[in-house]
Amino acid sequence: MSNLMSGARMLLECLGREGVDVMFGYPGGVTLPFYDAMYEHPIRHVLVRHEENACFAASGYARATGKVGVCCATSGPGATNLVTGLVDSMMDSIPVVALTGQVTSKLIGSDAFQEADTFGITRSCTKHNYLVKSLADLPAIIHEAFYVASTGRPGPVLVDIPKDVFQAQGHYVPVSSIHLPGYKLVTEGHSGQIRRAAQMMWEAQRPFIYAGGGIIAAGASEELKQLVEILDAPAVCTLMGLGSLSSSHPNFISMPGMHGSYAANMGMTHTDLIIALGVRFDDRVTGRLNAFAPHAKVIHLDIDAAEIGKIRNPDLPIVGDAKKVLPKLVKALEELQPSMSEQNSAHRKAWWKQVRGWQEEHPLVPSFSTSEIRPQHLMHEIDRISGGEAIVTSDVGQHQMWAAQFIRFHHPRLWINSGGLGAMGFGLPSAIGAQMACPDKLVFSISGDGGFQMAIPELATIASQGLPIKIIIMNNGYLGMVRQWQELFYNNRMCSVQLDCFPDAELLARSYGFKGRTIDQPADLTAALQEAVNEPGPYLLNVKVTPFDNVFPMVPAGGAINEMVLSAPQPVAVGTK
Amino acid sequence: MIQVISVLLENKPGALMRVTGLLTARGYNIECLTVARTLDPTLSRMTIGVDVEPHLRRQVIKQMNKLINVLQAVDLTDGPSVTREMVLLRVRAAMEHRTAILKEAEIFSARVVDSSTEGFAIEATGDTEKMDEFIDVMRSYGEIEVTRSGVVAVSLEAKKLRLSPPIPTGAEAKSKDRIGVLNA
Numbered sequence: 001m002s003n004l005m006s007g008a009r010m011l012l013e014c015l016g017r018e019g020v021d022v023m024f025g026y027p028g029g030v031t032l033p034f035y036d037a038m039y040e041h042p043i044r045h046v047l048v049r050h051e052e053n054a055c056f057a058a059s060g061y062a063r064a065t066g067k068v069g070v071c072c073a074t075s076g077p078g079a080t081n082l083v084t085g086l087v088d089s090m091m092d093s094i095p096v097v098a099l100t101g102q103v104t105s106k107l108i109g110s111d112a113f114q115e116a117d118t119f120g121i122t123r124s125c126t127k128h129n130y131l132v133k134s135l136a137d138l139p140a141i142i143h144e145a146f147y148v149a150s151t152g153r154p155g156p157v158l159v160d161i162p163k164d165v166f167q168a169q170g171h172y173v174p175v176s177s178i179h180l181p182g183y184k185l186v187t188e189g190h191s192g193q194i195r196r197a198a199q200m201m202w203e204a205q206r207p208f209i210y211a212g213g214g215i216i217a218a219g220a221s222e223e224l225k226q227l228v229e230i231l232d233a234p235a236v237c238t239l240m241g242l243g244s245l246s247s248s249h250p251n252f253i254s255m256p257g258m259h260g261s262y263a264a265n266m267g268m269t270h271t272d273l274i275i276a277l278g279v280r281f282d283d284r285v286t287g288r289l290n291a292f293a294p295h296a297k298v299i300h301l302d303i304d305a306a307e308i309g310k311i312r313n314p315d316l317p318i319v320g321d322a323k324k325v326l327p328k329l330v331k332a333l334e335e336l337q338p339s340m341s342e343q344n345s346a347h348r349k350a351w352w353k354q355v356r357g358w359q360e361e362h363p364l365v366p367s368f369s370t371s372e373i374r375p376q377h378l379m380h381e382i383d384r385i386s387g388g389e390a391i392v393t394s395d396v397g398q399h400q401m402w403a404a405q406f407i408r409f410h411h412p413r414l415w416i417n418s419g420g421l422g423a424m425g426f427g428l429p430s431a432i433g434a435q436m437a438c439p440d441k442l443v444f445s446i447s448g449d450g451g452f453q454m455a456i457p458e459l460a461t462i463a464s465q466g467l468p469i470k471i472i473i474m475n476n477g478y479l480g481m482v483r484q485w486q487e488l489f490y491n492n493r494m495c496s497v498q499l500d501c502f503p504d505a506e507l508l509a510r511s512y513g514f515k516g517r518t519i520d521q522p523a524d525l526t527a528a529l530q531e532a533v534n535e536p537g538p539y540l541l542n543v544k545v546t547p548f549d550n551v552f553p554m555v556p557a558g559g560a561i562n563e564m565v566l567s568a569p570q571p572v573a574v575g576t577k
Numbered sequence: 578m579i580q581v582i583s584v585l586l587e588n589k590p591g592a593l594m595r596v597t598g599l600l601t602a603r604g605y606n607i608e609c610l611t612v613a614r615t616l617d618p619t620l621s622r623m624t625i626g627v628d629v630e631p632h633l634r635r636q637v638i639k640q641m642n643k644l645i646n647v648l649q650a651v652d653l654t655d656g657p658s659v660t661r662e663m664v665l666l667r668v669r670a671a672m673e674h675r676t677a678i679l680k681e682a683e684i685f686s687a688r689v690v691d692s693s694t695e696g697f698a699i700e701a702t703g704d705t706e707k708m709d710e711f712i713d714v715m716r717s718y719g720e721i722e723v724t725r726s727g728v729v730a731v732s733l734e735a736k737k738l739r740l741s742p743p744i745p746t747g748a749e750a751k752s753k754d755r756i757g758v759l760n761a
Binding site: 017119120123124127128129131143147148174175176177178179180181182183184185304305306308309310 | 586587590591594595598602635636639640642643644645646647648649739740741742743744745746
């Protein structure tokens, strides 16, 4: 068999060697040769309805599996539409490879039809990007892209491929190795630092574990559990880290931060040792920095050296891969256990009593009403059906916070949301990626009525792929989180937040060929959700909830995290524009 | 006060933008920038002069070291280093000042590279402060036109350069721990 083939075919060979079984994309003029080669290739291509959603779907696939998600777009508008998805993956450290077509090499820079400077535009929203200038470079670049995306701190990598590179013919010789001399990976962790960290952990009277998305990226949930158990310390998981420690674990306290629980935030404030694992001290977690954990020493483990000291200077940094470092930490803790574990046992008991006291004082409990569906009630019901086992995707906003507060996740990679970037319209397309990756899992896509309308075109993708996603709309008729801020901080002057026109969910779903329903009575909620779950195909459930519920607890922007607003009187609309 | 960052990077399109982009994205102005090939033609050495507070500078240098194209980024501000800048200037000189200008140039170890009835073109090298003084002195003689190279610098400490070895690709690589950290 001759190994003479086109660049497009060569690209498919490389994707095959990287184990890519599915990609999400949208064809166009300059990617025609690639799609033509795909015609006779086993790789599965999912045609989305907007390129942004191709990237979100790839991200959902990656978040659900840990494998690299792949998306594809044409030059110009196709590539620029990917940008939001790339930044989202960048912020949440998600391994995505984006392939974009570019105009023919000799037209680059000539303002050709559908030309955009994709390489320049995406430089700052990717971990790394490439412009392929000759077919000879293509195979190595593709393997480099997958390697860079999936190793170290994962992230998106974009490869921009001119049309003539797709069309050029060349002899394909599989690349046996790649060389990135400047790509430094530090994974093992410094053994002296690890030993000192173990010592600090036993010396602490009020240790507190703060685990984040890095644990999930590292696949180190089991190792985290061992650390939590040997130390018997309370543990919080950030929004990105939910599921890294099972929500049902007795040491799990909940999520800290702006809409975190009282106990989590009080714990963070009063601890004398923060054990920060795969986190980046996000402003939504820390609140006002000079009031954040004022009495605490900090141990910070991260694979990315640039995260160390970015926000809070740690007393003990460890740069390394949690999967490799945590077992060493556990071992060091075990070695020191006989001599050190007893010295603070009285303090530890008192600390647990205090944390449990905070939990009892202001527990995170859903609110119910007999006349209206409260949003918390909706999340509570989804949680009951999920039992900590379903994949749940979300956008950003009130529904995201309520979902994070009330839905349990017993495993990593179940909670999929746009954490760092906070992109609306993320939930539905990321559910497509997650359901493609995990065809046998129950997948809930939860959106607000705002975010859902940003992603509506993907109903077609869901229908055409026959994906049994349970699409739940938490419909309060408002851009709820923006309205919440207008109420609380802008004198209730509601400007451009009312979503007063929403399609009939049943008709909308039916027009795509699947079932849908709108409910607004609490008595119907359980049965409606059950009907959605029982349906073998997709289901669109529009849940009309109380319009003016706000997310609490809440740390006002710029506030200290122990200065939470725990609840507010039901506000009244005084004006809308 | 300008701080100096020295960056060893791959000589590839876009590499320069990645490095400078980290500063511009944070709203910092680059005061001066030099870049040229090293002995190894696949690499470039870049010297950046910036005015950034120490905490942020440390952060930015870490970010630079993270870039795939960057082999090493070092802050030369605190450690021992030598910095030099080159100035090329043209000074219009009236006849009565010509001798004085040549004397001044000599004091600064500057070299006349062109002489005409209009005046001189002079080349000088030295650290930034010295070059500032030189320019001030020359300005006192008449109209001048100045081009500065920006600083180049060399650290007086040997920094160990850690480079990653080649990595196998494809299915055979996957069986090892290449992406084993990712639940693959």
